[in-house]
Amino acid sequence: MKDNGLLVQYFNANTPADQTLWAKAAKDAATLKKLGATAVWFPPATKGAAGKDDRGYAPYDLYDLGEFNQKGSVGTRYGTKKEYLEAIDAMKAQGINVYADIAVRQKLGADSVEKVTAADFNAKDIPQMIGNKKIVGALSKFTFPGRKSKYSKFKWNWNHFAGIDWQQDDFKRRVCELSGMTEMEAEKKYKLSKYDYIIGSELDLYNQEVYDELMAWAKWYENVTGVDGFRFQEAEKIPGWFIRDFAEAASNAGEEEKEIFTVGDFWHWRCDYINDYIASADNQPSMFDVPLHFSFHDASVAEGEYDLSRLLDGSMMMSNPAKTVTFVENHESQPGGVLESAVAEWFKPLAYAIILLREQGYPCMFMGDYEGIPAAKIKSRKTIMNKLLKLRKKYAYGTQHDYFDHPDVVGFTREGDTEHENSGLAVIMSDGTGGTKRMYVGRQFAGCHFADVMGNAKYDIRIDEEGCGEFYVNRQGIAIWIKKDCKL
Secondary structure (H helix, E strand, C coil): CCCCCCEEECCCCCCCCCCCHHHHHHHHHHHHHHHCCCEEEECCCCEECCHHHCCCCCEEECCCCCCCCECCECCECCECHHHHHHHHHHHHHCCCEEEEEECCCEECCCCEEEEEEEEEECCCCCCCEEEEEEEEEEEEEECCCCCCCCCCCCCECHHHEEEECCCHHHHHHHHHHHHCCCHHHHHHHHHHCCCCCCCCEEECCCCHHHHHHHHHHHHHHHHHHCCCEEEECCHHHCCHHHHHHHHHHHHCCCCCCCCCEEEECCCCCCHHHHHHHHHHCCCCCEEECHHHHHHHHHHHCCCCCCCHHHCCCCCHHHHCHHHEEEECCCCCCCCCCCCCCCCCHHHHHHHHHHHHHCCCCEEEEEHHHHHCEHHHCECCCHHHHHHHHHHHHHCCCCCEEEECCCCCEEEEEECCCCCCCCCCEEEEEECCCCEEEEEECCHHHCCCEEEECCCCCCCCEECCCCCEEEEEECCCEEEEEEECCCCC
């Protein structure tokens, strides 16, 4: 009997720099298993330019997983290499796969400066050189003296990079002068711009030496950690063929070929752009459903004016479900995240019901929503989330029927299957005054009574001879109906 899969993101933008995350993860493995987790997404384990304070997205040494005294510490923000491997082992002992977050587009924290000829560019959507080329001091020499060539003798220099951010402050001031924007407005603009603003030294993935070194690292990482997959930051800025080849290298790292899961970020509201990217990688990677997340955000802040019948329109869930990882919130979208687009707290139960109880997509639960993040004013949703997780594990099976046919009240049902006893459910939600909806849940339930397990609806309903029920939901809420007397 195959149960529904569940990915858990085990960190947030406010994860403290106390080097305890790996140790905590090892202790939490059994709890995650009980919640229904089948995979966990860990933050970057590589040493960053800021040492133990670095979140891992400013990579310095890819071979330092918290083993060498570099950048002021041995361990990373999350702990030591030994603790990282123990956390992976603990997850695997519970039958939970581990996906490693990696940042392979840039390097920061160079060990020395090189003199190089550089051209300066502005922040237009189409890059345009300003002035003449000039000799500059580039932070592009990486020799890793603390590691002393262990694992790899490869040293990075300016030939391995496509660009450098040698004058960030001047760049920002110039953008403001040219556009009339404040520095804050300019910062926001080139985060959202098509212009590929460089952070640190940008790797030239078309350079053969760079390519060979990163493929060698993929094999090394897999042999050392035994992870089951990788998440690629800013996938849209990485050639699709690179992710395909990286996964192939990792899958062939050992004596026997291993299936490697890959997933990437592509922060765009157009699912056709994202699907084109997947195709460019020979259909290898899955992608996060950013368009659906944006719909959740928009609906949550519209004060009841959002048309819920359009909630799933344009989503990856509907256009390419087999390659879609759905999510409500993550470390980038949360309040204070680098791509802040937070979903309002009242709407999160509705959004999680969408990703957890429907048949399309591979859902990712954000531990920040489950445990809460006081610093980001995110409340713990354990009580509601525990209900939804149990519903996913026990009842969310079988043929699905959609009723996204009203601007304020929508729903869907699952008929259940023979492998999961009493499985089948009906979900109805509203961002307005509430209401009722006649929905088909299956003729096998004819004559049965259904009850709402979310505490929104106050009385039970009877399924008629056609397998339908008049399901209802109260104001700005969600009701989830299962066969009465069935337990969570």
